[in-house]
Amino acid sequence: MDLIPAIDIIGGACVRLSQGEYSSKKVYAANPLDMAKRFEDAGLKRLHLVDLDGAKGGSIVNIKTLEAIASHTSLIIDFGGGIKRDEDLHRAFEAGASMVTCGSIAAKNPTLVYQWIELFGKDRLILGADAKDGKIATTGWTESTNLEVGPFIDSYLTKGFSQVICTDIACDGMLSGPSFQLYAELLKGRPSLRLIASGGIASMDDVYALEKAGLSGAIIGKAMYEGAITLTELRQFGEETYAR
Numbered sequence: 001m002d003l004i005p006a007i008d009i010i011g012g013a014c015v016r017l018s019q020g021e022y023s024s025k026k027v028y029a030a031n032p033l034d035m036a037k038r039f040e041d042a043g044l045k046r047l048h049l050v051d052l053d054g055a056k057g058g059s060i061v062n063i064k065t066l067e068a069i070a071s072h073t074s075l076i077i078d079f080g081g082g083i084k085r086d087e088d089l090h091r092a093f094e095a096g097a098s099m100v101t102c103g104s105i106a107a108k109n110p111t112l113v114y115q116w117i118e119l120f121g122k123d124r125l126i127l128g129a130d131a132k133d134g135k136i137a138t139t140g141w142t143e144s145t146n147l148e149v150g151p152f153i154d155s156y157l158t159k160g161f162s163q164v165i166c167t168d169i170a171c172d173g174m175l176s177g178p179s180f181q182l183y184a185e186l187l188k189g190r191p192s193l194r195l196i197a198s199g200g201i202a203s204m205d206d207v208y209a210l211e212k213a214g215l216s217g218a219i220i221g222k223a224m225y226e227g228a229i230t231l232t233e234l235r236q237f238g239e240e241t242y243a244r
Contacts, residue, residue, distance in 0.1 A: 001210065001241065002217035003234050004078075004196065005039045005224060006048040007032050007069075009062040015052070016222045020130075020137075020169050022056065028225045036069045042231035043238050047075040048165070048198075048219045049097075054082020055104070056142065063095050070096020078126055078165075089120060101165060103128030104138035106156065107145055114159055122160040126196075129153055131182065132169045150186060153193070163194045165219065171200030175223055178206055180213060187214050204233050 007014050010022075014029035029035045036047060049069065053061035060082040070077055079092045080101030092100050102125055106113045116125060129149055130137045136147040153164055166186060168179035178200040187195055196217035197210050203223065210218050223229040 001207075001215055002046055002196075003044060003207070003238060004046045004048045004217050004219045005044055005234075006050065006198075006219050006221040007035060008050045008052050008221070009065050009081075010052045012062060012065060016225055017052070017172070018222075019172055020142075022052070032065050033068045033072055036073050036075060038231065040073045040075055043235045044231075045076055045238075046217075047073075047077045048101075049077050049079050050101075051079070051081030055080070056139065058082060058084060058139070060088055060091060063091060066092065066097060067095045080126075080128060086116070086119065089116060093120075093124070099124050099126050099163075101126045101128045103130060104143075107136050107138050107147055107152065110155065113156075117160055122162070125161065127153065127156045127161050127164045129164050129166045130169060131166060131179075134182075137169055149182070153186065153190070157190065157192055162192055163196065163216070165196045165198050165217075167198040167219075168200065172198070172221075175202040175226070175228060176200055177202055178210060178218075180209070183210070183213060183215060202228055204229055204237065207237060 013027045014032040014035050015025050015027050018024040051062040066079055076098045078099040078101055079097035080103055083100055084105055089100050102113050106127055131149045136145045136152050168182055171179050178197050194216035197215045198219040201220055201223050207218055
């Protein structure tokens with residue numbers, strides 16, 4: 001299972017929210033590049049980078065942060081937030097993203113995302129399935145839809161997607177544990193699904209439990225910033241994984 005540290009950006013700073021509420025913003029680092037370098041020094045390979053300004057506003061805002069991290073680290077970056085047009089993906093990839101997460105746009109304009117599979121390749125795209133009460137939420141989690149999470153994911157699996165980041169918004173930033181029941185339901189009967197957990201991870205016990213449950217990745221955010229999970233523990237998990 002991949003361990004994927006998260007950096008969420010508002011106003012160029014590294015922040016965390018609780019349950020997606022922008023009013024709950026807490027700044028953890030003025031310079032996200034410094035944080036990314038710490039992750040790299042700890043042996044982590046990937047980074048989940050989210051432009052929250054872009055997610056809320058509908059166009060990429062913090063492209064300079066992506067450029068800085070990509071040019072000064074070797075981290076494999078998946079980038080999301082404000083992805084709406086072909087040129088947004090071109091900008092993200094040119095700035096150094098290895099993959100782009102299609103979240104709100106996948107719910108609002110699936111035909112366009114299907115075209116991106118042909119243009120950019122399915123291996124460079126990740127589906128973002130952000131769930132609120134079992135339904136997909138969009139626009140930085142500020143809007144709800146009537147799309148049920150399972151069928152929404154199925155519609156993209158049939159188009160060749162495999163990696164899906166699923167966040168249970170009720171858990172995000174709460175340090176109350178991941179949404180194990182939701183993930184179990186999604187993994188059942190979907191052998192091609194590479195599911196990445198996001199939200200609620202509070203301890204290394206949660207990380208090991210997610211691995212046991214069959215998750216392909218786990219995005220670590222607030223627990224790491226608050227010290228409930230240390231970079232040393234993440235390095236140890238990675239070393240154990242590669243030694244198996």
